[in-house]
Amino acid sequence: MPINMQYERAFGLDLSKKTFHGCILDGPDLGSRHFFTGEMGQQGKAKLAGRLCKGDLVLMEAGTASFSLARFLLENTESEVVVLNPAKLYNIFNSTLKTDKADSEKIAKIARTMPRDEWPTVSIPTREEQAERSVVSLEVFLAQEITMLVNRLYALFNSMGHPFVKKSDLKTEESRLALANRLLCEDSLAIEQAVMLSDQIGNVTGQLEQCKQRLRDICLSHPKEALSLLSIPGIGLMTAASQIAFLGDGSRFDSPDSYVNYVGLSERRFDSGTKVSKGHISHMGNKCIRRNIIQAAWAASKTTKCNPLSERYEHLRLRGKSKPVAAVAVAKKMIQLSYILVTSNGIYEFTKQQGLAAFRRRLQYHKLAELLDYLPEPIRMEMEEIDRTKRKEAAATTSRQKKFA
Numbered sequence: 012m013p014i015n016m017q018y019e020r021a022f023g024l025d026l027s028k029k030t031f032h033g034c035i036l037d038g039p040d041l042g043s044r045h046f047f048t049g050e051m052g053q054q055g056k057a058k059l060a061g062r063l064c065k066g067d068l069v070l071m072e073a074g075t076a077s078f079s080l081a082r083f084l085l086e087n088t089e090s091e092v093v094v095l096n097p098a099k100l101y102n103i104f105n106s107t108l109k110t111d112k113a114d115s116e117k118i119a120k121i122a123r124t125m126p127r128d129e130w131p132t133v134s135i136p137t138r139e140e141q142a143e144r145s146v147v148s149l150e151v152f153l154a155q156e157i158t159m160l161v162n163r164l165y166a167l168f169n170s171m172g173h174p175f176v177k178k179s180d181l182k183t184e185e186s187r188l189a190l191a192n193r194l195l196c197e198d199s200l201a202i203e204q205a206v207m208l209s210d211q212i213g214n215v216t217g218q219l220e221q222c223k224q225r226l227r228d229i230c231l232s233h234p235k236e237a238l239s240l241l242s243i244p245g246i247g248l249m250t251a252a253s254q255i256a257f258l259g260d261g262s263r264f265d266s267p268d269s270y271v272n273y274v275g276l277s278e279r280r281f282d283s284g285t286k287v288s289k290g291h292i293s294h295m296g297n298k299c300i301r302r303n304i305i306q307a308a309w310a311a312s313k314t315t316k317c318n319p320l321s322e323r324y325e326h327l328r329l330r331g332k333s334k335p336v337a338a339v340a341v342a343k344k345m346i347q348l349s350y351i352l353v354t355s356n357g358i359y360e361f362t363k364q365q366g367l368a369a370f371r372r373r374l375q376y377h378k379l380a381e382l383l384d385y386l387p388e389p390i391r392m393e394m395e396e397i398d399r400t401k402r403k404e405a406a407a408t409t410s411r412q413k414k415f416a
Contacts, residue, residue, distance in 0.1 A: 018091075019066035023119025025111045026051065026076050032111040033059075034119040041123045046112060051076055056083050065089040070118050072097040073133045081135045092135070095121070098295055099131035134263050143256040146225045147299055150249060153219040157212060164208040168194065171201050184213050226252040227378060234385035236260065239352035241374065241382070242362040243345055244318045245311025248377045250303040254349055257297055261354040267347035274300045276343045300346075308342035318361050320344065358390050366401060367394035 020037040028051070035045040047062075049055040060083070063069065067090035071077050077094050084092045095118070121130065136144065161181050168176040173194050181187050191205035229252045230237035236259075240251040264270045271277050275296025312324035320341050327337035352359060362370055367383075374380045383391075 017066075018068040018122060019064065020068070021119050021122035022063070022067060022069045022090075023115045023117070023121070024069065024071040024080075025115040025118060026071060026074055026080065027111065028076070031055075031059075031080075032115045034112070034115040036119045036123060044116065044119070046115070051080070056080060057087075060084055060087045063088040063090040067091070068122050069093065070095060070121055072100065072118065078135055078141060082138070085135070093130065094133045094135055096131040096133050140256065140259065143229050143252075146222065146229065147249075147253045147256050150219070150222045150226060150252075151299060151302070153215055153222055156215050157219065160208055160212045160215065164205060164212070167201065167204055167208070171195060171198065181212075184209055187212070223248065229255055230377075230379055231381060233259075234382050235356050236353050237379065238382050238386060239355075239357060239359075240349055241377070241379070242352065242359040242370065243307075243311075243348055244320055244359075244361065245307040245309075245345065246304075246349075247307065247310070248379070250300075250307045253299050253303050254353075257300055258349065258353060261350055264350060267350040270350040271343055271346050273297060274304065274346050276301060276304075276339065276346060301342075304342045304345055304349075305338060308338045308345055311345065312338060312341055356387065358386075363390065363394055364397060366398040367391065368398050370394065 018041070020035055021041055023034040023036075025032045031049050031051060033047045033049065035047070037043050037045070049059050063084065067088075069081075069084060069090055069092045071081065071092075071094055073094050073096060081092045081094050084090065100118070100121075161178055164181055164187065165176065165178050168174075168190070171194070176190060176194070180190060187209040188206065191202050191209070195202040195205055226248050230241075230248070233255045236255050237251055240246050240254055258264075258270065261270070264273065268277070273296050275298070308320070308324075311318065311320040313321070323344060324337050324341050327340055328334070332340070348359065351357070358370075371380060371383060374382055386394075
């Protein structure tokens with residue numbers, strides 16, 4: 012007996028780059044099945060939309076082309092469209108039969124066998140959100156590309172008998188070419204490779220700077236969210252932009268813990284009788300945010316002056332936790348703070364107590380000083396008052412020092 016009887020028909024779609032396979036369940040108890048195929052071009056999408064009627068359900072796995080197709084069907088049909096998290100579709104990735112046709116049937120059968128509230132759904136982003144996420148992914152790709160090219164150039168020097176060249180010496184084009192001309196001048200092929208790699212590093216670095224400007228545009232397009240995120244110690248341009256692209260205003264999530272789970276920082280639980288134990292973090296979630304927030308946690312814990320997050324890190328270290336475990340715990344706390352501050356349009360209390368001048372310097376470092384125009388007036392007045400109090404205290408201290416001198 013099917014669980015979800017409110018649907019006339021259930022469509023399961025398994026998408027590939029250019030085509031898709033579909034399975035239709037209809038009839039009494041959704042017991043009849045029919046298979047079809049189509050193309051992912053505009054004509055193929057229009058033909059698929061023509062099949063759909065009000066009361067139909069369309070299910071598909073999240074993937075590269077899923078969201079554009081889902082938006083098209085939502086805009087051009089009256090059917091319900093649901094995108095599912097493929098990592099949690101155990102009936103598919105645990106199956107011994109892996110074909111597009113078989114997968115489309117398994118996806119369609121979810122409507123018949125799984126309760127609606129247990130579906131591992133994924134929200135469908137708007138075109139703007141999709142574009143912002145692409146920019147974030149591009150920044151990660153370009154940064155990794157630069158690292159790969161620098162490593163290749165370093166290996167070239169090492170293979171030619173110069174192992175004492177440091178990667179820090181290869182940061183600027185001037186230093187790269189100077190080292191190549193001085194150390195590789197006797198081998199024309201080696202110096203040619205060094206010049207080519209140096210040019211590629213320069214080109215990709217230029218593209219990375221353009222990408223960072225797009226990240227600033229994302230922050231400026233969402234000023235309230237950006238202010239809340241950048242007020243957390245350790246969070247910089249990339250971490251703020253990536254959270255804006257995927258978190259948005261926070262309305263997608265029910266609680267801080269649901270956002271932690273989305274990022275993949277929640278612990279695995281193992282229950283047996285009355286015994287409950289926790290394991291390592293799940294790693295099943297948004298890899299982009301998880302990567303950036305852990306780097307931000309290291310920055311907040313080690314390179315930023317004393318703050319509540321660094322104190323939490325040191326407290327965990329004193330309890331015997333390893334450095335990576337302590338950093339992940341701080342990252343989880345930062346994710347919870349991100350959700351709370353974004354949904355409340357708040358500023359982190361520690362940053363607020365540092366005053367407006369310190370916050371302005373941080374924003375200026377990221378070339379985002381314009382965000383201060385969107386700072387809520389009560390918070391601005393409170394931070395300005397803190398600045399005035401600090402100036403008075405500094406002036407009084409200086410006066411006392413001069414008096415005793």
